[in-house]
Amino acid sequence: MSAAAVSYTVGILTVSDSASVDHALDKSGPLLETLLLETGKYTVLNRTVVPDEINAIQNIIKTWSNLHLVIITGGTGFSPRDVTPEAVKPLLTRETPGITHLLLSSSLAVTPFAALSRPVTGIRDKTMIITLPGSPKACQENMSAILNLLPHALDLLTDQKSVKQFHEKLQQQQPKEPEEPKQPPKEIHRCRHDREEDSTQLSGQSVLLETPVSRRLRSSPYPAIRIDRAIKIVGEHARRLNILSMPVSQFLPGYVLAENVSSLEPVPGYRASTVDGYAVHVEDGPGIYPVESVSLAQATTCTTLSRGKIARVTTGGMVPDGANAVVMVEDTKLIRSSEDGQDELEIEICASAHSGENIREKGSDCEVGQLIARQGQRVGSELGTLVSVGVRHVKVYRKPRVGVLSSGNEVLDHLHTDLLKPGQIRDTNRMTLLAAIAVAGYEGVDLGIVDDDVDEMTERLEEALSKVDVLITTGGVSMGEADFMKPILEQKMDATVHFGRVLMKPGKPTTFATVPQGKRGEKLVFALAGNPVSAMVGFHLFVVPALRRMAGWEKPEHGLVPVKIEEDIHLDARPEYHRVQVRIDHGGLVATSTGAQQSSRMLSLVEANGLLQLPMRTPEITLLRKGTSVPCILIGGLTK
Incomplete structure (x- = not known):
């Protein structure tokens, strides 16, 4: 499919009694939409939820008969209410047993309980219909198994000319009889992008600090890992902090309860x-x-x-x-x-x-001993309820203290600098990050600025880690002469650098390390890029979920919402987080780009309340057209 070709149209149907009442319970539908959009080959025109009823399922399928693909999640199990197969089979003009077998075999490779699923796949006229389990995890496993073959299957259904070209290409790729080489084979050229992804050639270890500049590496020794892998690594090391007792006061909201809380008094306490x-x-x-x-x-x-x-x-x-x-x-x-x-x-x-x-009547609102708040619940409007039932203290998970340290000889404090000299810059990162930490609901500690000096940086890092649970640094993580952050962490502080680059834009040099603290475990260090936009994107992607997890959140990850873009967006060779202004328009969410997206351009953050999650550019798709639905992370409130 060329970049200008029309993408395949898709409808996603979630079958669930509970999700049909509360659409927020539908996790598989949004996940499937994200998986399809990431390929750049599909346009999701319809997504809805219906209860586990045959007529409701069939009515939607009949209504969507003009689509290329209909994916149904839920209702394929053994429960008496699971009627999706019974609803789908009568509507099929042809079944596709090969795809059904592929779905089952991919799930059985993960768990034998997949044998209790009853997938049905087939064709209704020129629409392909695929049923998947209701579990988001199973949906992702099944879609991974069939995602690459779906475009060819849909082309066959719609008699696309590309089908003939596809088969001709396959014929050309058939192995031929080897010929005697007339000359030695030339060395295969490896482009810079290929070198970055060839992790087998990368040590993942900085050169010694005393290495002369002339002998420094010319490219990073750290493999650029995928974003999802980086997020998973951070999650494995961000552990809940200790439990403390707090009075029920105006300072309690935002904390996560570490215990179930029951009423101590009836409400009302009298008639x-x-x-x-x-x-x-x-x-x-x-x-x-x-x-x-x-x-x-x-x-x-x-x-x-x-x-x-x-x-x-x-x-x-x-x-x-x-x-x-x-x-x-x-x-x-x-x-x-x-x-x-x-x-x-x-x-x-x-x-x-x-x-x-x-x-x-006495106790009509709440009886003595009634559960009013559960462990893992974030305190918000429940504060008044706690007060009303006589609860004076509760146990909560401690929130992490977050230190922010800027580095660089050229970086100056804005409050103490009147005029900048050539080569000097104001420290925007520290103020921006401290503000973002406060908005996220955590205590930020201003650790100032440190020059690019190995001994001073080491001393300041050690001092910082004695004061905070999480340390954020900016600058000194790229390949410059004075980029000492990674080698200092490894060689001076016995830290483990879990990743030193991430395949993303902006923020490729983002680094995550843990520093051992003896019996106290380890402290987390996020060494973010010096460019202000890179630092903020890295903060939202990696630091915020880590802070939430340490504070006891049960679901610390960012949620993705689909938004429609208001202009064409050209894709990059790396997955990109594009800053946008998201607003509500006619009941849906639309996103407007904040303009040029250079990682040094702070204006791209002005009024930005969303990060578009853009896929990497491929030969088949180089841009997303205006009106395309794109997954987005909300980092601020919505406007109209």
Whole structure:
């Protein structure tokens, strides 16, 4: 398929009773859309969720009969509600047993429980239909097995000319009888990109710090690893911190509970009125009654209401014993008051009441011992609930302290610098990262700037790690003469550099290391690139999920949302995180580029609230057209 060719149209159907009620529970549908979009060969025109009902499934399939491909996830198991195969089979004009076998065999290679799945694949006229399990993990495994053959299968269905070209190419690739070489074979040329990906030739270890500049390496010894692999490595080392007890106060939101929390007191703690009015005996009915007592919200004792009398109560006030309803003040009339007009003596009840009306019984909102918050839950609006049930202290996971250290002889503090001399720059990274740490909900520690001097850098790094749980540095991680960060970590601090480059744009030199701390385990170090945009992208991709995991989040990873781009975007040779402004438009999300995306251009971060996850450029696809749906990481609030 050429870059200008029309991509295959796809519909993704999730079959789930629960997800049809709450679409946020649908994890497989968005995952499948992301997997397809990453190839650059598909346009997802429809994605929806229906319950496990044959008619609902069939109606969607019939409606999507104009699409090239329909993928259905869920409803293929043994449960009585799993009816997807029964819904799909009657609609097929031809079955595709080879694809079905491939799906089963790929899953069986992972787990024998895959034998309990009932996949169905086939063709309805010129639409291919594939059913997958409901589990996101199984969906990804199955799609990986068939993703490369789908384009050829769809071309066969639509009689594309490329099919003939494809088979001719296969014929040309058949092995021929070897011929005697007339001359020695030439050495195969390896381009720079190939060298970077050939990890077998890379040591993953810096040269000695004392190595003269003339003998320094001319290319990085660290393999450029995939982004998903880098994220996984960080996750393996970002472990939950210790548990501490915190008072229930305004400082608690954002912490993650390390225990289940139950109510210590009933809510309400007494029979309370929900309105301003009069407590009555329902049996007395409408009429004129003397006012026996008054119950205000701050009352601490409760009286007993006599038959044939009423008591004035305020909202939240105690309802007297014996009373079984409260009549709103709007349904009453004043008949007689005291001579000074200060007290009500007789009131006419103008409306009938039913038992329990406008009364909150003791413990009706929450009983003693009732679970009100669970372990792993982030405290937010629950703060008021904790207060209301008498909880004064809770156990939470400690949040990590994050230090930020800038490096470079040319880097100057903006507060102490009036005019820059040639070759000098203001330290934007430190302020930007400290602000981002605060927005993420963590404590940032300003560690200042360190010059490009091995001894000073070593001392400052050691001092920094004694103060914080996570250290972020910027600069000194590329291939320059004074880029000492990696060798200092390895040779001076006994650190393990888990990766020194990532196949991404921007932020390729991003480095992650752990420094041993004896019995205290290890500290995490993120050595980010010096360019400000590279540093911020690396922070959001790698540091934020690590901080969340250390703070006890159950799902620390970034969520991806599909957005439609408002202009054509040319792809890069590396997967790219393109800064965009995401807004809500007609119920959907649209993204506008922030302009030129150079890693040094801070203006590309202005008002950016999203990072488009762009695939790498391939011969088949070099750009994404306006209107294409692209997965995006939200790093800020949405606007209209």
